Amino acid sequence: MLHFFSDIFQYQFILNAFLAALLVSIAAGIVGSYIVARRLVFLSGGITHASFGGIGIAYYLGFNPILGAAIFAVITAFGIESLSSKYNVREDSAIGIMWSVGMAIGIFFVFLTPGYAPNLMSFLFGSILTVTKQDVFLLLGLDLAMIIFFILFYYPILYLAFDANYARTQRVPEKVFSYILMAFVTVTIVLSIRLVGIILLISLLTVPPTIANLFTKKFKYLIYSSILIGFVGTITGLMVSHGLNVPSGTTIILALIFMFLIARLIRLIMDKVISIKQLSKN
Amino acid sequence: MGKIFEFTSVSAGYDDEIVLKDVNFTVWDNDFVGVIGPNGGGKTTLLKLILGEIKPKRGTIKYFKHEPNEVLFGYLPQVIGIDKKFPISVMEVVLSGLLGRKGIMGRYTGHDKRLALNLLQRMEIQHLKDKAIGELSGGQMQRVFLCRALISHPRLLILDEPNTFVDNKFEKELYELLQELNKEMAIIMVSHDLGTITTHVKTIACVNRQLHYHPSNLITTDQLAAYDCPIQIIAHGPVPHTVLHKH
Structure with a gap:
């Protein structure tokens, strides 16, 4: 497993995967903190799975699957919005519908495509072999855009997420912010697919903030620590994936869950220590 | 003492439904207005109009700022929909x-x-x-x-049902605090609890599709009926003829 680091400089694909892991951690840390705080996890799960429809069609027609996923992710985000606001479908039902319809379309077209679909498994479970230089640059662009946006507009983002009714009375343009943030969520999801795969992506977004939330109650620190936790988790996952030849999505998620269990234990011990200290004070 | 805002024949609502009709309402510095009325009578719509969240369908709302950068409103919304996590x-x-x-x-x-x-x-x-x-x-x-x-x-503090979900101790302190704050700013307080409102406010606005401004904090059940303002009267003991003078 340790030759992962020596291999980084030997094999371009491992370097790509390493850089992608670093950049994905940043995007996922920011987006994950946002969707967890705003309770948009189920919505994000819907967008993630529905994007498989685009991958299936791209396979069938022979264009870039990630582009297909992006198109489908956007359609899903707007589809859920309009199903629930215009057609009076309850939002969680709308998410559930788009979730499975997207998957159904994807599987339908994959099976129609003649021959063996080579990278199909990697889109479902992630693979470090498929990360390209282009992906790394796209991720870099996404990270930069998101970091700048969050630095400039940190407070309106935080306050809209916490109490939109109040933020509106403070003249924050709620719609504009919601759409931009939804766009960031969507792009982050699509660009993370290669590394962790569709099935496992939602844990990459939700586990780091959940771990961080055990120790901090501030949104800013939640983002910072989610990025760090995500990075440790993805790199550990990549090393195991490389060593054992297992899809990287699975190893990354298992690494994160392992970290969660350890964090939970640490929290438990910290709480015990605090309560003992308080007892001895009284 | 100056005007803070002035409604002139304002009608407002959502889609085709008119919730408030022909409202004239002016609030001055250091006013303390209690807003009462039945649920669905338009109290929330009135607040949204004041805060500029919705625009009137007819009529005009004028704001009187001393300087362009001045903050007119401080707003305490109802404590619902706050995510405690x-x-x-x-x-x-x-x-x-x-x-x-x-x-x-x-x-x-x-x-x-x-x-x-x-x-x-x-x-x-x-x-x-x-x-x-x-x-x-x-x-x-x-x-x-x-x-x-x-x-x-702010020059005007707007409180929407500030006494829900709080204990009696805080409620008492809140009203003392509001009396003090009222020396510095005007206050509009929405409440369903007429008993408490009348002991603390200076004037009363009854909102039920229309707005009837009552220039005193003493209001009788007859007057409430005349204003077409059927509200639940929470008072101590049997419902008095004149609802709660200042103790």
Whole structure:
């Protein structure tokens, strides 16, 4: 497993995967903190799975699957919005519908495509072999855009997420912010697919903030620590994936869950220590 | 003493439905108006109009600012739909009251933080400043939201049902505090609890599709009937003929 680091400089694909892991951690840390705080996890799960429809069609027609996923992710985000606001479908039902319809379309077209679909498994479970230089640059662009946006507009983002009714009375343009943030969520999801795969992506977004939330109650620190936790988790996952030849999505998620269990234990011990200290004070 | 805002024959509603009709309503500095009325009678719509969240379908609303940058309103919304697990500290919540003045790219200075701390001190909850909002009790949370409403030094404080979900002790303190604040600013308080409202406010606005302004805090059941304002009267003992003089 340790030759992962020596291999980084030997094999371009491992370097790509390493850089992608670093950049994905940043995007996922920011987006994950946002969707967890705003309770948009189920919505994000819907967008993630529905994007498989685009991958299936791209396979069938022979264009870039990630582009297909992006198109489908956007359609899903707007589809859920309009199903629930215009057609009076309850939002969680709308998410559930788009979730499975997207998957159904994807599987339908994959099976129609003649021959063996080579990278199909990697889109479902992630693979470090498929990360390209282009992906790394796209991720870099996404990270930069998101970091700048969050630095400039940190407070309106935080306050809209916490109490939109109040933020509106403070003249924050709620719609504009919601759409931009939804766009960031969507792009982050699509660009993370290669590394962790569709099935496992939602844990990459939700586990780091959940771990961080055990120790901090501030949104800013939640983002910072989610990025760090995500990075440790993805790199550990990549090393195991490389060593054992297992899809990287699975190893990354298992690494994160392992970290969660350890964090939970640490929290438990910290709480015990605090309560003992308080007892001895009284 | 000056006008803060003035409604002239304002009608408003949603889609094709008219919720408020032909409302004339003026609030002056240091007024203390209790807004009462049945559920669905248009109290919330009235607040949204004042805050500029919705536009009137007919009529005009005029605001009287002394200077263009002045903050007219401090707003204490109803405590519903607050996510108690949300990762935000008490300090951050209070500072969000300055968002309107700072603009969306605003930064908070040490001066702002001192302002927030002074307010928290005034409410006697300064020790909670770094706690997550969800760790607070109902009364403490309401105090924090009151600090958020006050930090911008508004000329008018708007309170929407401030006495729901709080304990009696806080309610009593809240009304004492409002009396004090009323020396510095006008207050509009929406409440379903006529008994408490009449002992604290100066004037009453009955809202039920229309707005009847009652220039006193004494109101009789007959007058309420005349205003077409059927509200539940919560009072001590048998419902008196004249609802609760000031004790």
